[in-house]
Amino acid sequence: MTVLFRALFIFLTFTTTTFAEEKPSGITVISLDPKLDAHDFGGNHQFQNQSPKNQTTQKSQMPAREKREMAFTEAGLTEEILKMDALDRDLLYLFAEQRSLGEISKKFPKISEAKLKSLKTWVQKHAKE
Numbered sequence: 001m002t003v004l005f006r007a008l009f010i011f012l013t014f015t016t017t018t019f020a021e022e023k024p025s026g027i028t029v030i031s032l033d034p035k036l037d038a039h040d041f042g043g044n045h046q047f048q049n050q051s052p053k054n055q056t057t058q059k060s061q062m063p064a065r066e067k068r069e070m071a072f073t074e075a076g077l078t079e080e081i082l083k084m085d086a087l088d089r090d091l092l093y094l095f096a097e098q099r100s101l102g103e104i105s106k107k108f109p110k111i112s113e114a115k116l117k118s119l120k121t122w123v124q125k126h127a128k129e
Contacts (some may be wrong), residue, residue: 001065006119011127017021036095062090062093062094063093065086067126067129068089068090068093069089071093071119071122071123071126072089072092072093072119074118074122075115075116075118075121075122076115076118076120077111077119079116080110080111080115091107092104092108093118093123096119096122096123097108097124097127098119101113101116101117101120104116
């Protein structure tokens with residue numbers, strides 16, 4: 001009886017793996033190079049070829065370091081940013097640009113709300129410069 005079950009198991013395993021259709025792997029490959037062939041990746045992937053002409057270029061949202069530091073200075077944040085590294089300063093600037101005052105206060109609780117409001121006002125005023 002166990003021999004029969006083993007034979008049936010082997011037969012079913014063999015037939016399902018041998019005759020099963022190869023399905024996409026769930027990975028979509030997007031290429032900017034029109035010369036690139038999807039088969040270079042092996043497997044059965046979904047493939048989209050997009051030329052760079054169709055891509056929208058996104059301008060960096062971060063201002064020059066000098067402008068960012070000027071914003072902090074004019075908002076009265078000189079002392080508060082002394083211990084911050086460049087990443088934290090960038091985050092503070094981006095939060096002032098894109099988030100509500102409440103969200104900024106939660107992210108930077110050690111900075112007074114009045115100074116954060118001053119920074120947010122400065123950033124909005126000078127956004128297009």
